[in-house]
């Protein structure tokens with residue numbers, strides 16, 4: 001039996017399906033990520049479409065059928081005009097929501113994640129237009145917080161092995177284990193840590209700031225060009241390791257300096 005219910009959410013991605021239907025991936029407040037269909041019926045979809053905008057919070061009326069969930073109605077509740085009017089910010093929002101779509105599994109309710117995504121969109125809405133390096137840095141900050149929320153917070157302070165705080169210049173980075181390891185431990189157990197590699201103090205500081213800084217910190221901080229390739233590699237390798245699907249978004253692709 002079909003059940004009718006309401007849910008609040010943000011469209012993360014959409015793609016055409018069958019001849020006239022469209023699949024929507026949504027992050028909802030109540031149920032986490034959910035996939036729904038905009039039923040074909042070109043006419044019905046055409047009526048709904050103006051409200052099925054990307055990057056807006058909306059209330060959906062949904063029919064839960066045996067196999068699929070179908071959107072029966074939609075009403076916008078919050079829009080972000082400061083994002084729509086700026087191409088670089090629109091692109092950035094699109095990439096951030098694509099990361100959520102690729103990083104989050106279906107059906108895991110997570111209200112904090114939902115609130116974080118909305119908060120991030122609100123900050124981006126008010127932010128000034130930004131160049132490619134800044135956009136890549138903001139997206140990296142978003143990706144790190146997403147990883148943290150999904151339970152993959154990288155260890156950036158203490159050695160993963162001995163738990164002692166690392167010293168400047170005397171540590172390495174291990175992607176798979178998700179953090180820093182002190183030089184002493186890499187020597188004592190070379191086999192265990194053989195794939196740990198060097199990363200500069202400056203690049204690590206940038207990772208810490210991207211994870212812990214406020215949105216305005218991320219807008220203001222000076223980003224030394226030479227630290228960016230290692231910084232992007234750290235964040236991207238964490239995404240590739242922990243997200244269930246490989247993200248199509250590349251920080252290095254966004255940033256023309258790298």
Ligand SMILES: [Zn+2]
Pocket residue numbers: 159160161162163164181182183184185
């Ligand atoms: Zn150690």
